[in-house]
Amino acid sequence: MSQVGGISSDQLKQFIERIENLEQEKANIAEDIREVYAEAKYNGFDPKIMRSVLKIRKMDSSEREEHEYILDTYLIALGMAVEKAAPKAPSNANESEEAA
Amino acid sequence: MSQVGGISSDQLKQFIERIENLEQEKANIAEDIREVYAEAKYNGFDPKIMRSVLKIRKMDSSEREEHEYILDTYLIALGMAVEKAAPKAPSNANESEEAA
């Protein structure tokens, strides 16, 4: 007896359980990721910056350029044409900062 | 001259500032809320419990529809409103069970 009101309850159950299993796997991996962040943090890396790095690596360069181009246009329009961060000479920009 | 890079900088500025103002108002209110909690705490009320009360009261309004929604779901799952579940091919839904 697997027919209830015209639908196959067994089949539904199969689908439900497959999804539940996959959700569980996904949750496990999310947990693993959190652990890696924690480990990295313990080793002195800033998780927040790591997320920025991952985001940059994820965006392909064309996408990144497109976004930055429009953003620059907006900032210029607002009169905020920020000289972003002196990309040429970061080495001594603020060495005295923490001396870490 | 309010056109920069093909966009209206004045108009953009207006939008940005309106949002910033609203964000500021929102932040102020959040601050007010924190103050009320602090005041309540000072008067001997446990903020954690207060949050529970708020949550419960909030649920009370949305809970009913949620419950009704779940009830409907059950009814549908029981085939009492199957037309919603399988509009295309309810008649042979189980036949394809093994075929998949």
Added chain:
Amino acid sequence: MSQVGGISSDQLKQFIERIENLEQEKANIAEDIREVYAEAKYNGFDPKIMRSVLKIRKMDSSEREEHEYILDTYLIALGMAVEKAAPKAPSNANESEEAA
């Protein structure tokens, strides 16, 4: 030479890549889940209802503690565990009642 700017680039690279791999696995599983939904839908099941079922099953495990939590909250609110709620000034708590 794995020290750049005072940090271990090798170690950082390890962390970044571990996370990227895990993220990839997670994305794959999310994709699998979407496929299961699609397959179920193809077989006549409403994804929305399936999500409800999942939600209900998930609640079933956490529901008990949630209910107990709400019950506790009510008991506390009713003063049956007041020591937690108003340890400092329970005696005159009501005097300020009208002052507000």
Added chain:
Amino acid sequence: MSQVGGISSDQLKQFIERIENLEQEKANIAEDIREVYAEAKYNGFDPKIMRSVLKIRKMDSSEREEHEYILDTYLIALGMAVEKAAPKAPSNANESEEAA
């Protein structure tokens, strides 16, 4: 009769209602913000970029520089020293990515 188990239920009610009102105001403002975004979008502005602009305006410059400095350091350590504002030569920007 406003004392229940040693706590002032009236006073509690006052606090609860004040918070609920504030929460409501906050929700209204959030709604307003959404409307401004919608209006801006209707006028041809990209909401996503607008959010970037707002974020930049929100961060004070020292904070922004700090973040970018560390980020650059990480990217350099990973051999991804992207010439941020160099749209001219993106062609080999990521070649070094795997070379490291």
Added chain:
DNA sequence: TCGCCTGATAGTTGCC
């Protein structure tokens, strides 16, 4: 007081 952790918010993605 610091670090963790949960809940709120913002952003992204997939679906219609």
Added chain:
DNA sequence: GGCAACTATCAGGCGA
């Protein structure tokens, strides 16, 4: 292309 669900990020609250 808009809408809705889901995910990730962030900030505040909590406990050690």
